[in-house]
Amino acid sequence: MNTLQAQDFPQILERIENQKRMLRNAQSHAGQRPARKNDRVETIIRFNIARTAGLQSRQYEPGLSRTSMSFIPPPYAPCAQPFCELKKSMFNDLVLETHHRGTYLLVRVVTPQDRMTAVMAIVEDEKGEVLLLQLYHQAEMTEDVLVPGKVLIVKDPYLKLTADGRHGLRVDHVSDVVFLPAHDERVPFFWHSELTTPQHKSADFWKTKGNDCFGRAKYQAALEHYTRALVSSPTTEECHTINLNRSLAYLKTNSFDAALVDANSVLEDANGKTKEKALFRKAQALYSLQRYRECCDVLKALRLEYPDNASAKAKLNEAASRLAEQTSGKYHFKKLHAEAVRLRPPQLDHATYTGPVEVRQSGSRGRGLFTTKAVKAGDLLFCEKAFVYAFHEIEGTSGDGRLMTNLLIDANANSFTSGAQPELITMLVQKLYQNPSLASAVKDLHRGSYSPIQGVFDIIDENPVIDSFLLTRILLLNSFGCRLPEKAGALKPPVGLDRLDDLFPSLGVWALASHMNHSCLSNAFRSFIGDMMIVRATEDLPANAEITIQYLNPFNPQRQQKYIKNWAFACDCAMCEEDDRTSDVVVAKRNTLGKSLEQLHRLLTRHRGSSGAAKAASLIRKSSAVLAELEGTYSRPAEEVPRLALWVGYRDLACALTVTGAGLGSNSQKVIDIGLKALRCLGFVLDGGSLGTKQRLVVKKWGYMGAGLIDCWICLKTAYANTGSHELALAAQGYAKVCYRIQLGEDETFGEED
Known part of the structure; x- marks a missing residue:
């Protein structure tokens, strides 16, 4: 992925300098207490006015193309301590520009949320003091993340000076905030509402409320009600039903690991119709995790025991097709093209095929991808589905033709990237937080000089520790820009030098492809159909040959300098040597x-x-x-x-x-x-x-x-x-x-x- 230098874009350079000034000003207040306490009424009114103005602007000008700028803040580590080791703090214990390690805040949301680059709301502590809370990398959902009355735990709280000179809480790591269910014993009694009082209500009551929320596509609320039902003394039969319902709600929220756990818990002692549903839920979760062989095994068992299940038959056909792709590398490419044209975003339901390649050490270049047998020019090396993929149509460009509607700016490096990076970072963060079993695919990808703390990706208090700055670095160094596929078609008039764009509005992370090292004189070529990357050999290769691709357009006159800045290496291929001479x-x-x-x-x-x-x-x-x-x-x-x-x-x-x-x-x-x-x-x-x-x-x-x-x-x-x-x-x-x-x-x- 190409990174641009801000000095070539005066307006962006000016914004970066402003950002640096604000950061320096903020750091000058590090360790100090805020100049004055927030007035509760004034803070809430001011927030609601700004929220209403923003909603009206987005409502009346929905199609207006704007330049969105997101700044990468100075990195800091997530909390990797279990809750039992943390000490409670209050707002008046906090000092500015400081990460209060080893502590936590218990806060309640008091306003509806606003969403820009962060999800924001005003929250109060147990003493009634109020602060602005900003949560980053929260997934886009049909239901709000922060709703009035919701109680949260904020680990290692960070009190930040805001752009308007005020102060508030900023949370960059999704694992640093815990959304407490209403029945959690850590919720103070005086914060309970009528529905959340500790008085006994039956499991059936909460299950019914969960079903009602599910029917209205309020899946997060449904999950909370189902969880409450499970701790409300359900019978064995009720427990099975609730787990099945919760498993389906997890599937709807892309929490496939959790859906699998619920389905397996039912299968431990269920039978009859309940077992049939549990087997199908398990198959759905395995399919979504791309564990197609296991999925086929479960569906075969389901078909054998319940032969009249039409849904299982259809799903088995799908899973068998994916397994065939995964093992043979044989795809119906015309169908893939048709799907990519029809779908928006063009995320295709197909499997990754790993051909005659494997990851090995490549000396000073770190890990690389090597052939395991001889291949011919044009042979398929692998075909990989994106781990995460953000699709953007080209809507607006600057005068020089570069896409400028969505920028991710690194003020420390005086550089920025253009396209779908902010969205993609959130997708990556959420996918790994919701499905920690998938972390092994990306956690060891190249991260440059960034060193995460011990414990990242470990499961603590039932959730993985997620370092959003690590994932941002991994994404910036390992993502690929991609276009929609184009057929060659008939001959076109000559156009001179190859005017290949180095910038693409759509981006993705393909974990296997990320291991390919660079050479201007590469021996492999990548292409895309939707979110499927296809990599083929461009020449005859022997076994044990390292597979290389081009990172940047060879006609770019500054490619050497950009390699050094982006990936911290200088290409030593014959083409670059000739350039130097x-x-x-x-x-x-x-x-x-x-x-x-x-x-x-x-x-x-x-x-x-x-x-x-x-x-x-x-x-x-x-x-x-x-x-x-x-x-x-x-x-x-x-x-x-x-x-x-x-x-x-x-x-x-x-x-x-x-x-x-x-x-x-x-x-x-x-x-x-x-x-x-x-x-x-x-x-x-x-x-x-x-x-x-x-x-x-x-x-x-x-x-x-x-x-x-x-x-x-x-x-x-x-x-x-x-x-x-x-x-x-x-x-x-x-x-x-x-x-x-x-x-x-x-x-x-x-x-x-x-």
Whole structure:
């Protein structure tokens, strides 16, 4: 994922400097008591006025595109102590800009919540003092997180100066706040409402209330009522029913680990219809956790004992399909495309396939991904479903074409990222908090210099300890930007240098893919269909070869500097070494010649048919002369270092001749010569290809997988066909198909028009 430097964007740099000033001002008050106590009435009124104004603004201007800026605060560790070791504090015990380690606050919500980058409400302590509470990384839900009367525990409270010079509680780690159920013995008696008084109510009463909330899609409230029912002396049969209902509510809130626990508790001694439901709930949880083999085993047992269960039959078919994908790597890619077009967000219900690859140590590069057997160019290495994925349509861009509607800013590094990062961080935090069994997939991913405390991800007081700053760092260093898939379609007019965006509005974390190290001269290529990443080999590889991909666009002139800043390494591939050796004068000359070629090729596309033949011939001669001059700027063989600017020039000339029809008939030989030169500029080693007695075209060594490579092969195929060289045309078409498979992930749609 690309990080941008703030000095290139004056408005953002100004915001960063303002943020730094506020942080310095806040730190100057560290350890001090607030200047004055918050007035209860004034604080509540002020909050409600601001909340109402915000709601009205969002209601009357829902489609207005705004720039949202989120700042990464100075990191601090989550609380990793059990509750029994913490000491109670009150608001008047707190001092500013201090993490009160080893303590906790008991607070009650007194206002409705407001939500911006954080969920906010005014809370009171047991003495009636009030503070603003800000909870970060809370999931978007149809029901409010903070509702009046709700009681919470805040661990290791942090009293923060706010932007308006006031003060409030800030909680960045979701595990540092505990939402107490109404019946919890830690809730003071005088905070009980009519419904939460400790007087006895039956399990059936709370189960009925839970069912009512579930029917209104108030799943968090339903979970609380079901939990209360379970501690209200239910019978064995009632306990089974409540656990089944709670399991379904957990499924609705993506808490699959908890849903599995409830289903298993019922299966310990249930039978009949209850057992049938419990088996199905268990299968649903296993399916959502992508444990497809176990899911199939449970559903087979369910089908065997309850053969008339139609839902189980349908779910078994789904799970069997996922298991087949997981084990064989065989996907119906046309169906994946159809799902990606239909779904918003395009999160596909498909399994991850781990092919002939495994994670190993890669010397100073840390861990890497290696082949376990020899593979051919175009072979599928793996196909991975995103661990978390945030989809954003491109709605607004700045004047320079970069997406600027959602920014995550690191004031310490004077840098920012653009797109769905804030949303994705919350998704990652919530997924691991709700399903701690999944932590092993991402907790050991590259985190740079960040060192978490001991105990992160441990289960304490029945919940995992989550470090949101660790997960933010992991996400920033391991996420991938992705586009919606595009088919290659018909040949398009030349466009000059590859204008590949380094920024994408949609982002995801693919844990296995994150182990691939970088090389500008990579040997693998990634593509996307929705939230499925497809990685294929771009050349023939032996067993035990390290798989590499490009982290950034090779046409980016500052890629070396950005690698150092983002990932703390400098690429030492042949392409980067050649960049270091190439003078600025030569680079400037290549850029100038490249622009001249781009203009000539655009002019060439305007002269179609016999009427423009003379002008086209003149343009071709001029283009050939510029290409010869451009070739003179290179010294090392293309087999060692791809000649990217020269490749683009030859490729675009071949495309221009083919698109305009100038490549037909007598000019087909010219297209063939130009197309073969273009391929050799990428380091391809070819046997045959020229017209003559040897009708063969064999790629002996695959070259750099440049954008537009499919078009180049199609140009060759067209020219061969025009000369009656059908065997060569078939060979060129075959290689075009392999390149299509590599660059678009599949070849089922090869040859189809957009």
